[in-house]
Amino acid sequence: MNLLRRLKFNLSYFGKAPWDSGISPPELYDFIASHPAGCAIDIGCGTGTNIITLANAGWQVTGFDFASRAVQIAKRKLKQAGVHADLFNDDATQMKKVQGQFELALDLGCFHGIQNKADYLTQLTRILAPGGFWLMYGFFKTDPLLSGPGLAPSDIDMISAHGLTLLSRTDGFDKRERPSAWFLWQKNS
Ligand SMILES: C[S@@+](CC[C@H](N)C(=O)[O-])C[C@H]1O[C@@H](n2cnc3c(N)ncnc32)[C@H](O)[C@@H]1O
Numbered sequence: 012m013n014l015l016r017r018l019k020f021n022l023s024y025f026g027k028a029p030w031d032s033g034i035s036p037p038e039l040y041d042f043i044a045s046h047p048a049g050c051a052i053d054i055g056c057g058t059g060t061n062i063i064t065l066a067n068a069g070w071q072v073t074g075f076d077f078a079s080r081a082v083q084i085a086k087r088k089l090k091q092a093g094v095h096a097d098l099f100n101d102d103a104t105q106m107k108k109v110q111g112q113f114e115l116a117l118d119l120g121c122f123h124g125i126q127n128k129a130d131y132l133t134q135l136t137r138i139l140a141p142g143g144f145w146l147m148y149g150f151f152k153t154d155p156l157l158s159g160p161g162l163a164p165s166d167i168d169m170i171s172a173h174g175l176t177l178l179s180r181t182d183g184f185d186k187r188e189r190p191s192a193w194f195l196w197q198k199n200s
Contacts, residue, residue, distance in 0.1 A: 082100050
């Protein structure tokens with residue numbers, strides 16, 4: 012299943028991926044404006060737009076994606092932007108190559124599609140510094156009982172059970188009119 016998803020994402024990066032706007036969202040700029048720079052990791056970083064935004068704001072950034080084509084494009088974009096970051100291929104449910112601790116973990120559109128969310132959360136809590144933030148955006152499943160991508164209400168409970176506290180949640184709709192939300196979580200110290 013993961014292999015198929017990876018293939019699907021890889022293929023999407025050979026064309027114009029619909030989410031790849033090249034513009035960082037205002038929610039990320041708001042976070043940057045209200046928190047001191049530190050170490051950040053972009054989980055499922057795609058072509059690196061948000062890595063560049065964070066690095067330009069003084070953050071030391073790491074990014075990874077399981078789609079090698081995305082990482083390839085991100086490396087090229089970073090070079091063109093004159094930005095340095097640690098970039099590699101990895102799987103968010105394993106994070107085998109991720110070293111160190113981060114004050115910010117960013118996830119725009121990756122977590123909601125993960126099948127084994129508990130494995131992701133175990134890794135997330137390993138790599139987040141105490142008091143570190145997880146800024147996450149995802150869409151919700153229309154029917155929580157259906158398999159496939161999307162957040163279910165039980166996922167939100169599972170996140171709290173992994174030692175994270177919800178600081179804020181802003182609900183809205185994505186481009187396809189699916190209910191979606193921005194979440195800011197903090198790892199308990
Ligand atoms: C909707 S895209 C968003 C990309 C980027 N965050 C952005 O905002 O442009 C989701 C990204 O997560 C990546 N992804 C999905 N599942 C993953 C996994 N298990 N491990 C690592 N990356 C994953 C995909 O390859 C894709 O690049």
